[in-house]
Amino acid sequence: MLRYSTAGESHGKTLLALVDGFPAGVEIETDAIDADLKLRQGGYGRGGRQRIETDKVEILTGIWKGISLGSPIALQVINKDYKLERLEDLPRPRPGHGDLTGAIKFLGPVRGILERASARETTVRVAAGGLAKLLLKQFGITAFGYVSELGGVKINSQEGNLEQLHKLRGDSIIYSLNPDQDAEIKQLIDATGKSGDTLGGIVEVRVDGVPFGLGTHAQWDRKLDGRLAQAVMAVQAIKGVEIGLGFEAARRPGSQVHDPIHFDPEHRDQPHLGYTRPTNNAGGLEAGMTNGQPIIIRAAKKPISTLAKPLDSINLDTKEKQGASYERSDVCAVSAAAIIVENVVAFEIATALVEKFGGDSLQEMKARYDLFQQMARER
Numbered sequence: 001m002l003r004y005s006t007a008g009e010s011h012g013k014t015l016l017a018l019v020d021g022f023p024a025g026v027e028i029e030t031d032a033i034d035a036d037l038k039l040r041q042g043g044y045g046r047g048g049r050q051r052i053e054t055d056k057v058e059i060l061t062g063i064w065k066g067i068s069l070g071s072p073i074a075l076q077v078i079n080k081d082y083k084l085e086r087l088e089d090l091p092r093p094r095p096g097h098g099d100l101t102g103a104i105k106f107l108g109p110v111r112g113i114l115e116r117a118s119a120r121e122t123t124v125r126v127a128a129g130g131l132a133k134l135l136l137k138q139f140g141i142t143a144f145g146y147v148s149e150l151g152g153v154k155i156n157s158q159e160g161n162l163e164q165l166h167k168l169r170g171d172s173i174i175y176s177l178n179p180d181q182d183a184e185i186k187q188l189i190d191a192t193g194k195s196g197d198t199l200g201g202i203v204e205v206r207v208d209g210v211p212f213g214l215g216t217h218a219q220w221d222r223k224l225d226g227r228l229a230q231a232v233m234a235v236q237a238i239k240g241v242e243i244g245l246g247f248e249a250a251r252r253p254g255s256q257v258h259d260p261i262h263f264d265p266e267h268r269d270q271p272h273l274g275y276t277r278p279t280n281n282a283g284g285l286e287a288g289m290t291n292g293q294p295i296i297i298r299a300a301k302k303p304i305s306t307l308a309k310p311l312d313s314i315n316l317d318t319k320e321k322q323g324a325s326y327e328r329s330d331v332c333a334v335s336a337a338a339i340i341v342e343n344v345v346a347f348e349i350a351t352a353l354v355e356k357f358g359g360d361s362l363q364e365m366k367a368r369y370d371l372f373q374q375m376a377r378e379r
């Protein structure tokens with residue numbers, strides 16, 4: 001089983017991910033992972049921390065001469081801003097962060113909670129997802145995340161332009177292909193920051209090249225839609241997840257929701273095996289299984305919790321009413337969320353791929369993938 005867990009504090013020495021069950025024989029290009037880490041640091045509205053860090057992955061175990069061995073892979077991203085031992089506690093818990101609840105649950109300092117709750121941890125989730133994408137690439141599967149709404153402004157120019165957007169996003173502050181709208185969004189972030197407030201938004205991820213039959217209908221905890229929703233919802237500050245039409249499906253009659261099934265013998269070699277769908281309202285998943293169509297997932301990110309103009313809070317020592325503590329913080333991190341959600345989605349797809357086609361070696365996986373495609377065409 002392909003899986004991972006992470007360790008590390010925001011201002012601790014290092015961040016780690018331990019990836020287990022990654023097949024042997026995959027070429028590991030750390031440059032590709034580093035490019036994702038750079039995107040995660042980007043976006044307009046980030047705070048001072050991103051000027052300190054230059055995140056790079058180090059692979060500590062599980063590869064030999066640049067090829068995976070099938071043994072556990074330990075990934076590390078070192079914190080340049082290591083200062084945990086010198087930091088004080090935060091006396092006034094911030095609404096929207098884990099400060100109050102964590103301090104009470106663990107009967108300890110707020111610092112002990114916020115250091116681990118912090119989205120700094122997503123560096124190594126992105127690294128693990130970047131590793132997963134190297135496996136997906138071998139099967140022609142690509143994932144791409146982008147910002148579709150920010151601070152209530154819908155970003156219009158994306159439909160049909162994903163390729164262009166993909167090329168541009170190295171600059172990482174690109175929200176819209178329309179320069180006027182991009183400028184408008186930057187202004188909105190500036191004005192919001194100046195007023196001591198923060199912004200959220202919506203990100204969308206599209207996964208192309210997914211074969212039929214990843215996930216299963218047969219057991220609740222193996223349904224891929226459920227697993228994807230969990231992975232996405234578990235990203236810091238994500239408060240809603242939709243697959244395909246999502247909540248909009250509840251507002252329409254069935255005839256305008258379900259995707260008709262057609263057949264096109266010319267395209268038997270495609271992941272959809274020639275079973276085309278004129279619409280993809282299901283977002284590539286039916287009954288917890290992939291249906292050969294692109295996977296479409298949206299995630300709603302709430303505004304950053306730490307406010308320069310703080311909301312009411314209580315001093316935990318004196319129990320007096322005071323404004324919440326303020327620490328250096330982002331004003332907006334929606335663009336970072338796009339690559340984070342992309343990579344956690346990619347990891348789940350890779351997990352399901354390993355489950356269906358075997359996880360010992362890439363060679364065996366490819367042979368089984370080809371055999372399945374052939375058998376499925378003959379079905």
Ligand SMILES: Cc1cc2nc3c(=O)[nH]c(=O)nc-3n(C[C@H](O)[C@H](O)[C@H](O)COP(=O)(O)O)c2cc1C
Pocket residue numbers: 047096097098117118119122235236237238302304305306328329330331333336337340
């Ligand atoms: C990329 C990213 C950057 C974030 N930056 C900050 C930040 O600078 N300050 C802050 O208070 N919250 C920030 N957050 C959100 C908090 O980590 C998050 O709200 C908190 O851990 C509570 O978890 P919850 O919102 O999932 O309930 C960020 C989230 C993401 C995804």
Ligand SMILES: C=C(O[C@@H]1CC(C(=O)O)=C[C@@H](OP(=O)(O)O)[C@H]1O)C(=O)O
Pocket residue numbers: 010047048049050053081117118119120123236327328329330
């Ligand atoms: C460090 C990152 O994000 C951090 C996420 C975060 C939070 O509370 O989630 C709080 C801030 O931490 P700091 O006080 O060190 O600036 C962000 O910068 C990062 O994304 O690399």
